[in-house]
Amino acid sequence: MDNLFKSASGVLISLALVLSSCSKSDETAGGVTDIGNSIASGFVVTEGNQPVARARVVAYYDNWNKTAIEDSVEAFADDNGMFSLKFDSTRSVVLYAEGNDGTGLSRMQNKANALVMVGHPRRLESSIAAANSGYMRIVGSSETATVNSDGSFAFASMPVGEISLVYVAGEQPKARFNFMTAVVGDTLKLPVLEEREQNNGWLTISDYHYYSGAAYGGIMVDVPENVSVPEPVIVPPDTSVKDTTPVDTTVADTTVADTTEKLAISMELHLDGTDSVAKVYNNDGSVAAADSVEYVEGISGKGILLKVGQYIDIGEIDPVAGDFTLSIWTNWKGFRPGSIYQLLVAQRTDWMTSAARFQLQYDFGISSVVAVSDGISQTGYAWLSKGNTERGGVLPPNEWANMTLVYENGKMFLYVNGELASLAEGVAFTPKEIAGPIPFRIGGSEVANDTWNGAIDEVFIESVAHDAEWVKAQYEKYAK
Secondary structure (H helix, E strand, O other): OHHHHOOHHHHOOOOOOOOOOOOOHHHEOOOOOOOOOEEEEEEEEEOOOOEOOOOEEEEEEOOOOOOOOOEEEEEEOOOOOEEEEEEOOOOOEEEEEEEOOEEEEEEOOOOOEEEEEEEOOEEEEEEEOOOOOOEEEEOOOOOEEEOOOOOEEEEEEEOEEEEEEEEEEOOEEEEEEEEEEOOOOOEEEOOOEEEOHHHOOEEEEOOHHHHOOOOHHHEEEOOOOOOOOOOOOOOOOOOOOOOOOOOOOOOOOOOOOOOHHHOOOEEEEOOOOOOOOOEEEEOOOOEOOHHHOEEEEOOOOEEEEOOOOEEEEOOOOOHHHOOEEEEEEEEEOOOOOOOOEEEEEEEEEEHHHOEEEEEEEEEOOOOEEEEEOOOOOOOOEEEEEEOEHHHOOOEOOOOEEEEEEEEEOOEEEEEEOOEEOOOOOOEEOOOOOOOOOOOEEEOOOOOHHHEOOEEEEEEEEEOOOOOHHHHHHHHHHHOO
16 A cells, blocks of 8 residues: 555656745755755645645655654745755655645655645644653654653644654654545544554554555555554354244235336436537636537547546536446546646536535545545545556556446445456445535536546446446446
8 A cells, every 4th residue: 555655746757847046055944055966846736736836845854763853955836836956865855845824744755756735734633552651753844742641642733645653752763653644624533553563663553444545534544565454353244043023925016117217317428529418618617619629539439538627517416315326438648747636527516615525536646546525524535446557556547448436325336447446345435415406527627627637438327326247247338
C-alpha cells in the first residue's frame, strides 16, 4: 500500500512552473545558504481542487528519526498556485504549505515534483499503548503533544495531507505512524497506537480494517513493507441448531415477471450523437455548441472525447437511492496538467456549496479510484482501488477499458475489464442526503479541470445490483 501515498506530483515534470523572484537570502527560512541545486516543482491546491494563489511553501529538512526540524527553504507560489524551490537533495525533505487559512503537509517521495493540498487544521486525538511519558511530534511541523500518564495525547491543530507522527521518549525517536487524511471534519480520532518490537520503528493499530485501503476511520494508513500488521479476524460459520418449527409450505408463484417497468432507472447510452437524453454542457452551465463536441472512434461505433470544461448531463436521476449498476467504457489518457481530480460520473450541482450527493473519480493525490459523497464520515469517502497500471493499479491508460461500479446493500464493488478490482467484501459507502433533485453528469462537473481525460462510450445505468457474471458478460460484449 505504499504506492497509495505516492503523490500525483510524480507526473508533473511537464509543467512549466513559475517562481516569484527572490534573493538568495529569502530562499532560506532558517538561515542556511549552502543548499544543493535540486529543484522541487509543483503546486498548492485546496481540498476542493482550487489553486491557492501566493501560498507560502516551505521545504523542511526533517525526518521521523529526528526530534526537531533541522532547517528549511522557503518559496511562494504564483497566482496559479504553482511553485518551485531549490533544496539539498542529500537530505530528507517534507513540504509544508499555508494559504487561504489552510495548511498542509506532503512527504516528498519524488524530490523533483510535489503536490501539496491545504485545508483547515484538524484536532487529532489518540494514545500510545503502554506509554506514560514522552511526547508526539509531526514531521515537518513544530507542533508537539505531551503523552500523558494514560498514554493519551492530542494535537489542537494538525495540518491536512500526508502526516508522519513520531513517538519520542527519553529524547529519542522510538516509532512512527504514517497516514493520509481523507476527511474534512474538525476532529480526527485514531484508535490506540501500539509500539511493537518486531515492527522496526513503526506504530500499528490492532483493528485490521485500518489497513484495508478504504479510508477507514477517515485516514489512509501507509503500511510499510516487511512489517507485521494485524491479520483479519476470521469469523467461523454459525453451526448452532436452527429452529425447525414447521413453516407455511404454500407454493409461491415462481413465474418470471417482467420487471422492466419497475426499475427506477434503466438507461443505455451509446454517446454517438443519437442519445436524446445525453446533452453536452460547458462547466458554466451553458449548452456546448454542436461543433465543439468531439466524436471519436469508440469501443462500438463512436464515443465522445470531452474537452476541458465539458460534461455530459443525463438529467435528474438518482442511482444511489438504492442498489444500482453503472458500466462505462473509457479510453483514458491519464494525468492532465492542472487536474487533481478527474470525474467519471458526478451527481452534483456545486461541490463548494455541498450540493453533491455522489461521484466516482480518479484522485491523483493518492493515485486511486475513489467514490465520494460528504467526505467526512467513514463511509463518505470510499477508496476502491489503486488506479494507473503504470503505478501498480488496475486502470490501463491509452486503451479501451470497461469500468463497472455495483452498489449493493450499502457497499460498492468496482470491476475493471470484468474483474473485481476492489475489496471482495465490498467497500461501505453512504451517499449524502440532499433535498431536491440533483443532475447526474458524466465526465465532468462545474469545475473545468475536473473533466475526465479520455474518450467515453457505451454507458449503462440500471437500478439493480448485477452480479459478477453479468459484469463479465457486459465486458465481453464489447471487448476487442
